[in-house]
Amino acid sequence: MSEIIEAVQHPHSEVPAGRPACPVCRREAEEGLAPFDSLPEELRSLVAANAPAEAGAVCPRCVQLFERARAQSEKYAAVFEQGRRVLPTWLRLGAHEHFTGRGVTIAFLDSGFYPHPDLTTPESRILAYHNIVPKGTGTLDSVEPASWHGMMTSVVAAGNGALSGGFFRAIAPDCNVVLVKVSKSGHIGEKNIERGLKWILENREKYGVRVVNISAGGDGEQSYLDNALSQTVERAVKAGLVVVCAVGNAGWEPGHPVLPPASSPSSIAVGGLNDQNSLDRTRHGLYRSSYGPTFDGLQKPEVIAPGIWVPAPILPHTPTAAEAELYAKLDRAADEELRPLIEEHREVDEDFYDARNLPTYLIRQLVSVKLHEADVISEHYKFVDGTSFAAPIVSSTVACMLEANPHLTPQQVKRILIDTAERLPDVEIDRQGWGVIAPRRAVEVALALRPRG
Numbered sequence: 001m002s003e004i005i006e007a008v009q010h011p012h013s014e015v016p017a018g019r020p021a022c023p024v025c026r027r028e029a030e031e032g033l034a035p036f037d038s039l040p041e042e043l044r045s046l047v048a049a050n051a052p053a054e055a056g057a058v059c060p061r062c063v064q065l066f067e068r069a070r071a072q073s074e075k076y077a078a079v080f081e082q083g084r085r086v087l088p089t090w091l092r093l094g095a096h097e098h099f100t101g102r103g104v105t106i107a108f109l110d111s112g113f114y115p116h117p118d119l120t121t122p123e124s125r126i127l128a129y130h131n132i133v134p135k136g137t138g139t140l141d142s143v144e145p146a147s148w149h150g151m152m153t154s155v156v157a158a159g160n161g162a163l164s165g166g167f168f169r170a171i172a173p174d175c176n177v178v179l180v181k182v183s184k185s186g187h188i189g190e191k192n193i194e195r196g197l198k199w200i201l202e203n204r205e206k207y208g209v210r211v212v213n214i215s216a217g218g219d220g221e222q223s224y225l226d227n228a229l230s231q232t233v234e235r236a237v238k239a240g241l242v243v244v245c246a247v248g249n250a251g252w253e254p255g256h257p258v259l260p261p262a263s264s265p266s267s268i269a270v271g272g273l274n275d276q277n278s279l280d281r282t283r284h285g286l287y288r289s290s291y292g293p294t295f296d297g298l299q300k301p302e303v304i305a306p307g308i309w310v311p312a313p314i315l316p317h318t319p320t321a322a323e324a325e326l327y328a329k330l331d332r333a334a335d336e337e338l339r340p341l342i343e344e345h346r347e348v349d350e351d352f353y354d355a356r357n358l359p360t361y362l363i364r365q366l367v368s369v370k371l372h373e374a375d376v377i378s379e380h381y382k383f384v385d386g387t388s389f390a391a392p393i394v395s396s397t398v399a400c401m402l403e404a405n406p407h408l409t410p411q412q413v414k415r416i417l418i419d420t421a422e423r424l425p426d427v428e429i430d431r432q433g434w435g436v437i438a439p440r441r442a443v444e445v446a447l448a449l450r451p452r453g
């Protein structure tokens with residue numbers, strides 16, 4: 001780095017005078033700030049696009065982050081363009097590229113699942129599928145209305161991005177998964193969640209389960225002392241399982257309640273971050289996630305992770321998949337190909353068939369509207385939102401931490417996540433807990449605590 005700016009206090013910083021604060025990440029920079037003019041041209045434009053307008057310099061840590069982002073966007077240039085310039089979660093959070101959850105198993109409790117190629121290619125990492133609901137609810141390979149939610153949560157945590165050339169991979173793309181179906185559809189009752197968690201407890205050693213992801217809420221507010229599900233969570237953590245729970249999406253509702261199992265003291269409750277699909281930290285805000293205090297007066301969530309703009313797979317062999325495929329094809333098609341494609345897929349979306357004789361520019365506008373309305377990224381992926389998808393991002397981070405240091409206890413994992421999290425400025429502590437997870441730093445701390453020899 002050719003030039004360093006001497007320390008100047010940032011107006012929004014709480015950093016002591018004499019230490020510079022980066023205008024992008026707002027962290028203190030003991031090494032000073034690098035002016036944009038000192039950066040290579042290809043990096044300068046990327047930094048400027050993700051920095052506040054008045055910013056003229058950036059800290060060395062952000063330079064490294066943007067350099068990784070530039071390298072990855074070049075590596076996956078075709079996917080990046082075809083994917084409507086969507087940034088994958090691992091890149092937005094700056095995940096550690098050398099730890100990918102190898103040798104760690106995450107168990108998921110959800111309403112349904114599907115063996116998505118991102119979990120089964122080149123070989124399946126699904127170690128087990130267990131269905132606790134009554135017979136007649138299909139198999140893992142069945143495409144059912146309830147299959148999409150668990151498929152998305154498991155792939156958000158453990159998918160390897162097989163259908164995107166690896167671009168839309170998870171933070172832990174090499175971890176194994178155990179899938180436990182606990183509902184036919186819709187609301188998942190506490191008794192079913194409890195039954196599923198007990199099954200995991202009984203089979204944790206058989207499948208090497210270290211992490212449990214629960215992207216489902218309970219029946220109502222209740223003290224953890226009197227709640228059977230919460231007590232099972234406490235027992236699971238005591239047995240060595242890290243239990244990660246979505247805190248819920250009731251942040252705009254009266255009382256913004258946090259329900260079991262997220263209200264359990266030993267669980268890691270995860271709220272939502274709205275990072276605007278951007279590396280610019282000054283644009284980051286909160287998602288509408290639930291927050292405490294809980295019935296027992298506990299602060300929840302402990303941490304937050306992206307809860308919107310999360311790339312997730314589309315359930316194959318469904319009307320939604322057919323629509324996404326059509327929209328993506330039309331978006332890439334040459335003008336002369338538009339009408340033949342519409343004719344060929346007339347049964348997929350009648351709006352396009354009715355508009356087939358309109359001027360080309362109007363058909364293009366309709367394509368754009370459809371892509372945005374359906375949150376389509378490509379044929380295979382779409383945007384999703386909810387703390388249901390923030391939780392698996394934390395679960396995948398935990399898997400990487402446990403790969404770096406298998407000796408960590410659930411209590412140590414939780415403490416590291418809290419200690420390395422970064423709070424959003426000007427946001428109530430009750431709503432964000434200890435702040436946004438920092439996967440790379442969490443893994444580095446976990447590794448530093450690994451016993452020597």
